Amino acid sequence: MNWITKFIKPKIKALFSKKSQDNKDNLWTTCECKNLIYKEDLQSNLNCCPKCGAHHKLTCAERFEIFFDNKEFEIIETPLPKDDPLNFVDSKKYTDRLKAARKKTNQDDAVSIATGKLQNTQVTVGAQDFRFIGGSFGAASGEAFIHGVQHAIENKTPFIFFSCSGGQRMMESSIALMQMTRTVLAVNELKKHNLPYIVVLTNPTTGGVTASWAMLGDILIAEPKAVVGFAGRRVIQDTVRETLPEEFQTAEYVRDHGGLDLVVERKYLRSSIGTLLSVLLKKAETQANTDAANVVTLDKSLQRSSKAL
Numbered sequence: 416m417n418w419i420t421k422f423i424k425p426k427i428k429a430l431f432s433k434k435s436q437d438n439k440d441n442l443w444t445t446c447e448c449k450n451l452i453y454k455e456d457l458q459s460n461l462n463c464c465p466k467c468g469a470h471h472k473l474t475c476a477e478r479f480e481i482f483f484d485n486k487e488f489e490i491i492e493t494p495l496p497k498d499d500p501l502n503f504v505d506s507k508k509y510t511d512r513l514k515a516a517r518k519k520t521n522q523d524d525a526v527s528i529a530t531g532k533l534q535n536t537q538v539t540v541g542a543q544d545f546r547f548i549g550g551s552f553g554a555a556s557g558e559a560f561i562h563g564v565q566h567a568i569e570n571k572t573p574f575i576f577f578s579c580s581g582g583q584r585m586m587e588s589s590i591a592l593m594q595m596t597r598t599v600l601a602v603n604e605l606k607k608h609n610l611p612y613i614v615v616l617t618n619p620t621t622g623g624v625t626a627s628w629a630m631l632g633d634i635l636i637a638e639p640k641a642v643v644g645f646a647g648r649r650v651i652q653d654t655v656r657e658t659l660p661e662e663f664q665t666a667e668y669v670r671d672h673g674g675l676d677l678v679v680e681r682k683y684l685r686s687s688i689g690t691l692l693s694v695l696l697k698k699a700e701t702q703a704n705t706d707a708a709n710v711v712t713l714d715k716s717l718q719r720s721s722k723a724l
Contacts, residue, residue, distance in 0.1 A: 442455075446467060447464075452465065463680075463681055468639065469640065470639060472579060474520065475520075475542040478542045479527075479542065481685075483529070483533060483540070484532045487531055488530065490528070491529060493562040494555075494559075495523050495555055495558070496555055500554070501587065503586040505586075512586070520546050524553070524556055524559060525544055525545075525551060525552070525553075525555075525556050526543055526556040526559040527542055527543075528562060528563040533692065534685070534689035534692075536573070536693070538572050538574075538575055539563055539566050539575070541559070541560060543577065543580050545579045545580070545581075548586075550580035551583065551584035552580055552582065553583070553584035553587040553590065557594030557597050560594075564601040573611040575612075575613045575615070576615070579617045579619070580620060580622070582622015582624055582625075594627075595628075598628040599631065611634075611692060611695040611696065613633060613636065613688060614628075614632035614635055616636070616675070617638050618640065621642065621647070625643065630674075633695065635675045636677045636678070636684070636687070637669070637670065637679075638666065642664050642666075643664060643666055643675070644669075
């Protein structure tokens, strides 16, 4: 180890960490439109830029606060499997990355599940925090998702999920890839119980998340300009060797080509999903009543037949 690695690099890292710590106390922030925004204005506008309308990322707690009635919700504890089953190391240990992400987000993993009411309807809601290793989906995320589905089935509530992820977590290799099939099976169980499943795709939703549970919703909604896709734009462009449209993989582009049902601004998500749930739950209730009526009719016909005999 030379003197640059031993002395210079730690000082540079300390300088940047101190700068980032100071930024937390700043009253202003910047947007992709290059405008300075007063933080209070951004927060009062649901973390959407008041100048260009860009939808900034939310933490799980922020997402739940703006979604549930009166900001009232209960976080559901989910199983936490063993950390770092493969003893993965790249530029740093995976265990160190997990520690840093947990400290930053105050969560065990990228996925958080909560329950509460939306327009007086009890719902189970999941969300991803992109700050937790890019919202990547590993074993712990899979367990949380499945536990959320199980909670929805046991309590007969709709299941709503806000995706925000770069895809499956590479540090867990095939273990992370296994979660794609596990979550698909979980969604299938949810649908067997005739419970609504709504997915809101936020920026970004890519990789294995898009290729599994995120695109299986009864209703697929996205926030404006959210990136929705599987492979990256450059990879696709280099593969097909054609210039892709500028709006390629935006929520609006995917919707216009049949991949999504709705693109809804954040401020209208509560009312839009509330209306959709009232329709879906009414339909489910009607179907259940019809099925019950058919059973009674069949029983009566059998009784008449037996008496005739």
